[in-house]
Amino acid sequence: MQKNKNSHNIIKSVMLGLVITLSSFAQAAGEEYLNFGLHWVNVDNNGNETQEKGVDHNGNIILDDADYYDSSKPTVIYFHGWKSGMAEDGYRVEDFYFDDVDANTAQAWKDQGWNVGIYHWGQFADESELKDAEAKIWSVQGDKGMRYRLDDGSYSTEQAPDQSIGQLAFEHITTVLDDNTSGNIRLVGHSLGNQLAVVVAKKINDSVNDGSVSASLMPGRVDLLDPFWSQGDKSYLSGDWTGKRVRTYIEDMISKQNTAVTWYKTSAIFDLWIGDQNTDLEKHVALINNRFWYLSSVAIADKHVHARKWYFMSMAYDAPEEVTINWWGKRSETGYDAASATSSDNHIRTMMNDDEQWDQVEGRYTADPSDDQFEVKDY
Numbered sequence: 001m002q003k004n005k006n007s008h009n010i011i012k013s014v015m016l017g018l019v020i021t022l023s024s025f026a027q028a029a030g031e032e033y034l035n036f037g038l039h040w041v042n043v044d045n046n047g048n049e050t051q052e053k054g055v056d057h058n059g060n061i062i063l064d065d066a067d068y069y070d071s072s073k074p075t076v077i078y079f080h081g082w083k084s085g086m087a088e089d090g091y092r093v094e095d096f097y098f099d100d101v102d103a104n105t106a107q108a109w110k111d112q113g114w115n116v117g118i119y120h121w122g123q124f125a126d127e128s129e130l131k132d133a134e135a136k137i138w139s140v141q142g143d144k145g146m147r148y149r150l151d152d153g154s155y156s157t158e159q160a161p162d163q164s165i166g167q168l169a170f171e172h173i174t175t176v177l178d179d180n181t182s183g184n185i186r187l188v189g190h191s192l193g194n195q196l197a198v199v200v201a202k203k204i205n206d207s208v209n210d211g212s213v214s215a216s217l218m219p220g221r222v223d224l225l226d227p228f229w230s231q232g233d234k235s236y237l238s239g240d241w242t243g244k245r246v247r248t249y250i251e252d253m254i255s256k257q258n259t260a261v262t263w264y265k266t267s268a269i270f271d272l273w274i275g276d277q278n279t280d281l282e283k284h285v286a287l288i289n290n291r292f293w294y295l296s297s298v299a300i301a302d303k304h305v306h307a308r309k310w311y312f313m314s315m316a317y318d319a320p321e322e323v324t325i326n327w328w329g330k331r332s333e334t335g336y337d338a339a340s341a342t343s344s345d346n347h348i349r350t351m352m353n354d355d356e357q358w359d360q361v362e363g364r365y366t367a368d369p370s371d372d373q374f375e376v377k378d379y
Contacts, residue, residue, distance in 0.1 A: 033091070034148055034159045036123060038077070038172045040068035041096065041116040047104040049095050051118065055172045057161070069115050069176070074184035076109060077117040077173060078308070079200075081191030081228065082133050083125040087149040093120050098309040100294075100367035105312035109341075112315065119173070119196070121165050123148035130192065130274075131230050136165050137196050138245075139236035166199035173200060174207070177217050184345075186221040190308040191269075194227035195246055202249040205257055220345045221260040222250070224285070226267055226307035229276040243278035251284060260348035261285040262339050264311060266292060267303035283354035288339050288374065293364035306367075313369055314340035319347075320372035323361065331361070331373075338374035355379065 039051040040063060054063045063069065080094050096106035096116070106116045126149035127133040135142025146160040161168060177185065189197030201222050207213035229243030237245050253259040263285045270277045290310060295302045314320075319337035326332070337343055338358050339351060351358070355378060362373035 032156060032158055033150060034123060034156075035091070036121050036148075036165075036168075038117055038119050038169070038176060040065075041106050041110075041118060042067050043096075043104050043107045043110050047097075047107055049097065049104050049106060051093075051095070054117065054176050057159075059168075059171050059175045061176060069117075071179040072181055073113050073115050074182045074186070075115040075117065075177065075180060076186045076188060077119060077197075078312075079119050079169070079187070079189040079193035079196040080122070081125065081189075081193040082127075082130050083122040084128055084130075084133075085126065086122045087126050087151050088153050091122070091151060093122055094118065096312055098313050098367070100306075100309070101313065103313065103316075105309060105315070108316035109312070117173075119169050121169070121196070123150075124165055125192070130228075131232075134192055134195065134230055134242060135234070135236055137192075137199055138166060138234070138242070139164050141236045166196060166203065169196060170200045170203040174204060174213055174217055178214070180216065183216055183220075185217060185219045186223065186345075187219045188223045188225060188308075188311070189227065190225040191228045191304065194224040195229065195242055197222055197224070198246045198249050201253060201259065205253045205259075209256060218257050219259065221262075221348065222253070223311065223341075224261070224263045225311050226264060226269065226304050227278075228269055229278055231274055231276050241276055243276035243281070247278060247281040247284070250281065254284065254352070258349065260345040261352065262288060262348055264288045264290055264307055264339075266290040266307040266310070267300050269300060269304055282357070283379070284352065286339050286348050286351035287357040289357065289359045291360040291364045292367075294367055310367070310369060311341055313367075315342055317342065317370045319343045320363070320369065320374055322358070322376050323373050325361065325375050331375075334376065336376075338372075338376075340369065340372075 038054045040054050041051050043049050052063050052068050056062050096104050098105050109116050124136045125133040132144040140146050147155040147157050187197040187201050201219045208215050208218045233239040292303050292306050319340050319342045322334045322336045322338045323331050358374040361375045363371040
């Protein structure tokens with residue numbers, strides 16, 4: 001029992017991440033507060049970030065500003081993970097600032113013509129037990145239903161939706177992207193948020209296949225940033241583990257839509273006794289092992305959080321070099337790239353096989369992705 005208790009405390013500290021307070025998240029006087037959904041990001045020339053809500057709770061578009069969203073541009077949407085304590089911390093939410101390099105990691109995306117979105121579901125993800133937040137991604141039938149947390153630490157169901165976060169995010173995102181003509185949609189999930197990214201992508205996949213959603217809305221790429229799945233069968237998944245269900249969904253999307261999928265491993269959260277290693281998924285995706293040696297070897301929480309920082313920062317640089325290392329340690333460039341946010345979807349597809357993975361061997365002591373190299377290795 002002590003091991004499980006300690007592992008839960010470690011996982012809790014790992015999942016929190018860096019945050020900002022948004023003016024749009026200020027609590028209205030005299031009214032119970034609930035704010036969630038898709039927000040669009042803008043960054044000015046000085047790196048100052050603002051986020052504006054794109055749709056209301058019913059999925060109606062409420063933002064018409066091309067600086068935040070332009071239907072002709074490629075679009076990346078990010079899904080955060082577990083947020084225990086966020087409500088009592090002033091409803092603070094994630095931004096894209098990377099303190100180690102003093103830069104806003106969304107800036108390069110905006111400069112290169114991308115729409116950048118973030119799906120906030122923090123009040124629902126604010127549970128002391130991770131599994132209670134996880135359930136809300138998939139179903140309204142979890143142990144805690146669809147309750148959400150208020151800033152006094154209490155929970156409420158007064159405005160609770162009658163749909164899962166996965167279903168709501170799917171409806172919000174497909175409404176907003178309905179007029180998108182770029183043909184380039186990417187979903188990115190960090191930690192527990194990987195499950196939400198995959199659920200939304202799978203719902204779009206199914207809707208494309210049945211003709212109810214345009215094929216242009218299908219994400220060409222899904223990136224999993226140090227993903228987390230809890231152990232154990234789930235009644236709301238008919239006995240499946242969440243990791244198994246994610247794997248099944250990804251296999252289906254690869255088969256039907258040739259979806260490019262990466263998995264960036266940056267910490268050992270899956271080794272903390274309550275996490276699912278999901279090793280069967282590894283050989284279906286492009287598996288990237290980031291080695292953040294500029295952080296302490298025991299700083300699991302920092303290494304976990306830095307997954308999203310490194311990934312979004314990597315758009316500012318060319319894709320890292322791929323190398324081989326022979327048995328006496330000689331390093332040779334292969335002439336190919338490894339994976340980062342900059343890599344094309346088609347290149348990621350060439351990396352998705354059951355024979356190889358990529359391990360960071362250069363740039364391990366700096367937060368700057370520009371000096372990174374990755375060795376291509378056999379499993």
